[in-house]
Amino acid sequence: MNILEEIQNCPVEWKELGEVCSVKKGKQLNKNLLTEDGLYPAYNGGQTYSGRTNDYNVEANTIIVSQGGASAGFVNFVDTKFWANAHCYYILPDETRVNNRFVYHFVKMNQKYLMDFQHGAGIPALKADKLSKLLLPIPPLEIQEKIVQILDKFTAYVTELTSELTSELTSRKKQYSFYRDKLLSFEDEVYQVEWKVLKDVATLKNGKDWKTLPSGEIPVYGSGGEMGEFVADHSYDKPTVLIPRKGSISNLFYLEKAFWNVDTVYYTEIDDEQIIPKYFYYYLTTVKLEEMATNPTRPSLTQAILDKIRIPVPSLEIQSRIVQVLDNFDKVCNDLNIGLPRENELRQKQYEYFREKLLTFVAEGEYTESRVEEWDNSAIIKLLQWVFGPIRVEFGAMAKIVRGASPRPISKFITESEKGIPWIKIGDVEKDSKYVSKTKERITQAGSEKSRLVYKGDFIMSNSMSFGRPYILDIDGCIHDGWLSISSFEDLCSPDYLYHYLLTDTMQHMMRKNASNGTVQNLNAEIVRQLIIVLPPLSQQSQAVSVLDNFDTLTNSLSEGLPKEIELRQKQYEYWREQLFKF
Secondary structure (H helix, E strand, C coil), X not given: CXXXXXHHHCCCEEEEHHHHEEEEECCCCCHXXXXXXXXXXXXXXXXXXXXXXXXCCECCCEEEEECECCCCCCEEEECXXXXXXXXXXXXXXXXXXXXXXXXXXXXXXXXXXXHCCCECCCCCECCHHHHHXXXXXXXXXXXXXXXXXXXXXXXXXXXXXXXXXXXXXXXXXXXXXXXXXHHCCCCCCCCCEEEXXXXXXEEEECCCCCCCCCEEEEEEEECCEEEEEEECCCCECCCEEEXXXXXXXXXXXXXXXXXXXXXCEEEEEECCCCCCHHHHHHHHCCXXXXXXXXXXXXXXXXXXXXXXXXXXXXXXXXHHHHHHHHHHHHXXXXXXXXCCCCCCHHXXXXXXXXXXXXXXXXXXXXXXXXXXXXXXXXXXXXXXXXXXXXXXXXXXXXXXEEECCCCCCXXXXXXXXXXXXXXXXXXXXXXXXXXXXXXCEEECHHHHCCCEXXXXXXEEEECECCCCCEEEECCCEXXXXXXXXEECCCCCCCHHHHHHHHCCHHHHHHHHXXXXXXXXXXXXXXXXXXXXXXXXXXXXXXXXXXXXXXXHHHHHHHHHHHHHHHXXXXXXXXXXXXXXXXX
């Protein structure tokens, strides 16, 4: 028999709450006894405790109901010792007749009913008799216990989900802060950005007192935000950023509505032909305004200080894209309906990775974060490409670059078996070839386990002697420690684009310049990882490759065609020479 059948078949007695429970009212606590670090919470008329104190008047695991204020009738369960103040009812069940948690769940179910009984023209209140006369069903204690077990499980699930959602939103906000900071960092020569000071793009305006203004519907803002006052006049009614002058100076506000600001906060008249107001706001949120304060005791900012803040001003198109990205992140971070309530273990690990790794990423025009096995960096790189177009990326951030390995002695592992694994040596590549298609030797499976496996589509590059020449593998195989392997870049970079790019004079010069000194220059993996690649979006890479391949075809046509043409002409010459000299 399930619990629903048991409930339907069991005897149930209905009693008023006051018949099976004592409904008591708390005692007023002197406000001077409230401290931030008190041992016990003090509950009054609100939904949460109003402070802490070092004394208590009610034991733990007690049902409370708010007696006064806007939340009168709100039901809660306190699992620690606490002080019940004068606007707090607490309920003590006769546990020989009713289960404490059973009473809580039932009274909580009737919370709206109790709140509807608020009375009083001034501060709303709930009369004790309304609470005491609430009718309570009383099944046998055994059934009450089963009901409590089920409902407590649901409560635990809700608590868990709330905790996970809070954690998720915290993570998303950290992600948002990271992406915001990186999108608003401009130290790159690939795309154009002009640096200006604040006074070149916006004018700071002082606020005024509001007390002499007639009442109206326009909100009044101070350094803490809306003050709860409304007037009939406005300081400004266009998109603006409010910057506190005193107090909470990093507490910025973006407004697109009419407002009045008092003298503790500036508003800004923004030149929207140069800078999008929302972009201006987002950038200012990355500036450490508190470090510019003139008075550490009571922080304040002067116009002279603010006017000198340097602001990067890219094209309006790029500004618009940045705003789109950050608006989307802001929405995800702040809308509980979008924030995912649960994440599986892998997703959670991904967020932990982003928090740990991406918060240290420095994208001042160059993306330098190292790759890890679990995830690549394609998401942030693609986002930056979408905003800025071509970006500068450290090679090791977009590809896996490792040195080969040699089984020794190699002669022990060489095999003539067709099942052997191709053993790629310098002698297997042709000077002007783009691909490695075959090898002269193979090694055993045991040898491959001591070497470095590479796969069709990977790049290899010699790291000594004639170093820096890339080749694309057309076969699977193994490489020795005279090679570097370059792989796992396909999501971000076309192999053909990378091939052409690595052969540019600039890249070849950088590799020669950075190669470690010695009798023989050596190009180790770390040097290659630190090379900077200009990485446009894949669509632009394809266009570049198309042009370069055409030039390559034309070049090969000339170099291959001319000798054949000369040979043909020579044969024609010889033929006609023979014919013409026949007398």
